[in-house]
Each structure stands twice: as C-alpha cells, then as structure tokens.
Amino acid sequence: MTVKCSACPIRHRDCFLPMSASEIAAMERFKTGELVVEGRSSILMEGSNSPQLFTILEGQGLRYKTLPDGRRQVISFVFPGDFVGLQAGVMAEMRHSVESATRMRLCVFERAGLFGFFRDNPERGFDLTWLSAVEEHFLGENILTLGQRSAEERIAWAFLRIWERLTALKLRSNGSVPFPHRQQDLADALGLSLVHTNKTLARLRKAQVASWSEGRLSVLDAARLAEIAQAEEGEGAQRRPLL
Amino acid sequence: MTVKCSACPIRHRDCFLPMSASEIAAMERFKTGELVVEGRSSILMEGSNSPQLFTILEGQGLRYKTLPDGRRQVISFVFPGDFVGLQAGVMAEMRHSVESATRMRLCVFERAGLFGFFRDNPERGFDLTWLSAVEEHFLGENILTLGQRSAEERIAWAFLRIWERLTALKLRSNGSVPFPHRQQDLADALGLSLVHTNKTLARLRKAQVASWSEGRLSVLDAARLAEIAQAEEGEGAQRRPLL
DNA sequence: CGAATGTTTGATCCTTGTCAACTGCTGTGG
DNA sequence: CCACAGCAGTTGACAAGGATCAAACATTCG
Incomplete structure (x- = not known):
C-alpha cells in the first residue's frame, strides 16, 4: 500500500514508502494540519525553537544560514516531498532558516509527537534515519561542489x-x-x-x-x-x- | 546508567547516552568486534557496499569524495566517538571514502543487524536520527564556510x-x-x-x-x-x- | 646515500569579486 | 495617467584573492 501525499510525513524525494493501515492511522494522528504560506516569506528562523515539523506538499523554497556580517549561504533548495524542520524537532533549535520562494502548501506535524511516533513505529524511525542519510549524502555533494x-x-x-x-x-x-x-x-x-x-x-x-x-x-x-x-x-x- | 566506550555504537561526539541493562545487552549483540587499522589506510571506499558500520574508539581520520578528474574534497575530519558508515548501512552504497590519518581502533557492527536493532530499540533509533541531525548541522556549517x-x-x-x-x-x-x-x-x-x-x-x-x-x-x-x-x-x- | 614525502617561499597568472551604470518591469501614489 | 521608486537582470571596467608554477629545504626510510 502506498500513502498519498498529504497523509505522509516521511514522503521524501520522490519516494513513497509502503505502509500498513495502522501505520497510516498513526501518521494521521501525528499530523496536525496544513499550512499555506505566500511567496518570499519565512517558515522557520535560525535560532528559533519551532514546535513544528513540515512536509512540503506544493511549492519551492530554500534553506539558508547567515554570517554575523550578513553574508548568506543557501544550504539547499527544497522541493515538494522534502521534510523540513527535523533539526528543530530533534535538536535544541533550528540552525538555519527556511523561506518560501513561491506560495507553498505544507503538511504540519507536532514536534512533541515525534518521539512517540518513533516508539510506536520503529520502521518509520528507520525510514527517517534513512532519509537523514540521504540528506547527508546530498549535503556532501554540495560540499564537494563548493570546494572543488x-x-x-x-x-x-x-x-x-x-x-x-x-x-x-x-x-x-x-x-x-x-x-x-x-x-x-x-x-x-x-x-x-x-x-x-x-x-x-x-x-x-x-x-x-x-x-x-x-x-x-x-x-x-x-x-x-x-x-x-x-x-x-x-x-x-x-x-x-x-x- | 552510562555505557562505556567500547560497548556503545551510538556514542557520538562527546555524548554518552543513558541506557538500560537490556539495551546494553542488545548493543553487545549488535556489536561484532573491534578493528585496528594503521595510519593512512582506507576504511571505507566510495562506491563500495560494505557490510559494516563503525564507531571510532581511538585515532583520527577523514571522509572524502573525489571528482572524476581526481580533485579531492575532504567532507569532514572524524574523531573518536564518531559513527561512520551509516550511509552504506542505510543506502545502497557508500558515497564517500573514509581513511585513517593515524592508527585507529574501531568498533565494528554488522549492517544486517541495524534494522532489527531499530525494531527492538526504538529509543536508540531516535538517537540515531538525532545523531544524523547533528551531523547535518555540522555539514551545513561546512557549506556556509566553503561558500562564504x-x-x-x-x-x-x-x-x-x-x-x-x-x-x-x-x-x-x-x-x-x-x-x-x-x-x-x-x-x-x-x-x-x-x-x-x-x-x-x-x-x-x-x-x-x-x-x-x-x-x-x-x-x-x-x-x-x-x-x-x-x-x-x-x-x-x-x-x-x-x- | 638517494628516493620519497611534506613544508616553505617567491613569482606570475587568472578566475572571480567589486564597483558602477543602464535596462526593463511592476506597483504606487499624487 | 504619468512620475517615480524599487527590484531583478545585464553588461563593462577594474581589482584582488587565491591558483599555479617552480624550486629549495627538512625528514624519514630503505
């Protein structure tokens, strides 16, 4: 069984993960709503302690960091299917900002539910780790590009x-x-x-x-x-x- | 309770995770041995499909990628406590190489056991995800540095x-x-x-x-x-x- | 001793950054 | 309705940070 777009918090890249009916139910409990933002507005701020995680359903945006003197580095562009805010979900606070380029539709999850979600759905936890590893791979590519x-x-x-x-x-x-x-x-x-x-x-x-x-x-x-x-x-x- | 060095696969950075006795037992089952490599030798190769994951117990090394024409980018330096090879454990194959700088002592885990480990220890799974998020944070810092x-x-x-x-x-x-x-x-x-x-x-x-x-x-x-x-x-x- | 490896230093070149000006478009208010 | 400001894109001139080339020096190793 394959989960549809707006039900799945872990729909990363073009990958749809197969799930059981009970897992989907758990997902739906985890999900708390949808959010629409306009173009060129900020979704997550560096240093903030957002209580939410998002999956991008529609639209594009970017993640960036800044230096004290204002120089800005775009860490990556984000696309539909990307999972955003895991860092805030799992660390103390966001260490980068996320901003929309166009109007975006986001699927919202409560960070507080993340841990229970892991406990109840170890397979999803594994998937999330997998997802992080993929992200890490792409960041590595990025580093290679910037450096060489x-x-x-x-x-x-x-x-x-x-x-x-x-x-x-x-x-x-x-x-x-x-x-x-x-x-x-x-x-x-x-x-x-x-x-x-x-x-x-x-x-x-x-x-x-x-x-x-x-x-x-x-x-x-x-x-x-x-x-x-x-x-x-x-x-x-x-x-x-x-x- | 805090786990000692050589028993813990998830001893990242300077962070010791508290665990129960049964969790420690699960870890020990997961662990398969130790490995010592000399200086300047390669531990994991880009494109390889290594069946192992490692925690670094002693020594230092580096992770790198190369371009077809030979240019090399060091992704990061690795230190005692770092977890290495998760990418191969979770993705199809390694997308970067790991090499020792000096003699290193490594704790070895079977990749095949990773999934079961997640299933049986969801809290450790969460920790692993946390660990990935931290790593992601550091890679982001790196990107900021290279870019700006x-x-x-x-x-x-x-x-x-x-x-x-x-x-x-x-x-x-x-x-x-x-x-x-x-x-x-x-x-x-x-x-x-x-x-x-x-x-x-x-x-x-x-x-x-x-x-x-x-x-x-x-x-x-x-x-x-x-x-x-x-x-x-x-x-x-x-x-x-x-x- | 010679070969190999890593560090140091000087000279020169070139990729990329900075500065500046101009275009075209859009939205706003008098 | 037009004037004007603001923003993104474009182009040229010039400067500079860092790359490349080359050679010397220090250590280690067989």
Whole structure:
C-alpha cells in the first residue's frame, strides 16, 4: 500500500514508502494540519525553537544560514516531498532558516509527537534515519561542489540536479521545470557573486546548453551539461533503502 | 546508567547516552568486534557496499569524495566517538571514502543487524536520527564556510571547531590537541590550494593566534581566532537531544 | 646515500569579486 | 495617467584573492 501525499510525513524525494493501515492511522494522528504560506516569506528562523515539523506538499523554497556580517549561504533548495524542520524537532533549535520562494502548501506535524511516533513505529524511525542519510549524502555533494568545482561547473551541476529532481517529481512540462528563484539565490547557493553568476548563466544560454528565465529552467543539452559539471556516473539515483 | 566506550555504537561526539541493562545487552549483540587499522589506510571506499558500520574508539581520520578528474574534497575530519558508515548501512552504497590519518581502533557492527536493532530499540533509533541531525548541522556549517568565508576565515573557523571538539573529548594536553593530518588534507577540506593554505597558516602562526605543526594544534588566542572566523555566538554547543 | 614525502617561499597568472551604470518591469501614489 | 521608486537582470571596467608554477629545504626510510 502506498500513502498519498498529504497523509505522509516521511514522503521524501520522490519516494513513497509502503505502509500498513495502522501505520497510516498513526501518521494521521501525528499530523496536525496544513499550512499555506505566500511567496518570499519565512517558515522557520535560525535560532528559533519551532514546535513544528513540515512536509512540503506544493511549492519551492530554500534553506539558508547567515554570517554575523550578513553574508548568506543557501544550504539547499527544497522541493515538494522534502521534510523540513527535523533539526528543530530533534535538536535544541533550528540552525538555519527556511523561506518560501513561491506560495507553498505544507503538511504540519507536532514536534512533541515525534518521539512517540518513533516508539510506536520503529520502521518509520528507520525510514527517517534513512532519509537523514540521504540528506547527508546530498549535503556532501554540495560540499564537494563548493570546494572543488569552478563557477561554470557549479552552475552546470546545480542545473542538472534540479532538473533531475523536478523531472522525477513529474513537474516537467513543455521541456522546462519550475525553478522560481532569483539569480541572487543561486549565487548564494553556489558561493558565487551575483555578477559572475549572471555572466556564467549567459554563457550557458548562448551555448544552447541550458536556459533559466522567468522562473523556469530548460536543459537543452543534458549530456553537455553533465560533461561540464564533471558529474559522476549514476549519481542521481539512490531513492530507496536496501534493508 | 552510562555505557562505556567500547560497548556503545551510538556514542557520538562527546555524548554518552543513558541506557538500560537490556539495551546494553542488545548493543553487545549488535556489536561484532573491534578493528585496528594503521595510519593512512582506507576504511571505507566510495562506491563500495560494505557490510559494516563503525564507531571510532581511538585515532583520527577523514571522509572524502573525489571528482572524476581526481580533485579531492575532504567532507569532514572524524574523531573518536564518531559513527561512520551509516550511509552504506542505510543506502545502497557508500558515497564517500573514509581513511585513517593515524592508527585507529574501531568498533565494528554488522549492517544486517541495524534494522532489527531499530525494531527492538526504538529509543536508540531516535538517537540515531538525532545523531544524523547533528551531523547535518555540522555539514551545513561546512557549506556556509566553503561558500562564504575567505581563506583566513576558513582556517580560523576550522581550527576553532577542531580545538573545541578535541578539548571536549579531553584530548588536550600541554596546551595543544592532536591533529595528525597533512596541510594538503586541510587544504582539501577547505577548498583551498596547498600553497595558499601554507601561507595562511604561516600568517596565523606569526600573529601568535594559532599554530599547527608536527601533528599538534595549539590555539594561543581563542578570542582573536573566533573574531577572524566570524563565528556566531554559542555555536559550538548542541550535544544532547531535547526530547 | 638517494628516493620519497611534506613544508616553505617567491613569482606570475587568472578566475572571480567589486564597483558602477543602464535596462526593463511592476506597483504606487499624487 | 504619468512620475517615480524599487527590484531583478545585464553588461563593462577594474581589482584582488587565491591558483599555479617552480624550486629549495627538512625528514624519514630503505
């Protein structure tokens, strides 16, 4: 049995976990409601101690941290199916902020229920751990990119990941996927300046490799993009646990 | 009750988790042995499908990824108490390699037992998730550093974290902590070239702020270091879950 | 002793950041 | 209805932080 979107707190990436009827009931008890936020508004704040966890049902956003002097680093973009706020759920407080890019619909869970949920559904607990491991993997990829790739490689790599992710979510239509962020956001995600990001985007566009404008991304030459990005073979996979 | 070092697979950071006697028994069943590796040898390989998980009991090492063309990124340094190999335990395969810097002693667990362990000890499962969240937090810090901080800030920040971590592990003696890596390793961790790393280290040393040589790190002026690193207030904490 | 490995230092180059100005669009209020 | 401010994107000129190249030095090891 597969759980539908709005019933499942652990619907990460494009992965739907099979569950029993009683597990679904437990989920529904755990779930406390839905939340809709407008574009460009903040959902979780660094340093806050939010009592809630969220699954993203619709819309896109980003997670970021800032330095005391104001420099901002986007940790990752978040997509439908992502689980957000686990850190606050499990640690003392959030160590990063989450903000919407467009209108978002979120599934809300009480943090206080998390522990009981684990106790009553050890298999879900395992899944949550699996989910964390996947997230860790993606963050590692990110670190590799920031540390070693050049500006052009970074953007190519980011586009490839975003393209694959949104395609897997079935959000591709007419040869493009929604990516409703500003160039400044991408620049902050990749550790580049706005100006340099802009110029690199222009080059990729002129070369007919990929084009991103008006909130939509089109990958015209995926093979070339992968080449530029120095992508590994079969890097995108990994959606289900083995055990 | 607090579990001793070699009995606990989830002894992360400087955190000892309280457990009941039966939980300890379950742990001991889960544990399968100890492993000692020499310096500069590899423990887990990217792409491998290792049947084992490890807790580090003694020694230091590092986790890294490589690009097809050979560039290497050190994801993080690992210290006694760190849990290693969860990714392979929970995902299809390792997505990074782990290598020892010095001789290391490891506590070995069978990956196959992980799932049953979760089922029988939901509280430990929760702890593992907590542990993952903490790890995620640190990786986020890392991303912030690579994306936004300058060379000098990066090194100051890294020294501060390493210093705090090893101090918490009670490994400080005579005003210095063991950090048995090469300059190339630090450079690869911070996304800098070896040469530039070396010159920046020389500057910090000459300024009497911090000095790292012959495998030992001394922080002479922690306040100045934090200032250079653009460190946030109370960033180092966060060792126990709330719930 | 020579080979290998790691650290140090100087000279030079280049990728990327910074500064500045201009465009196009949108929303707002007089 | 237009003037104007505000914001995102674009482009050029210039500066600089860090990369690269090259060579010397120190240690260890066989």
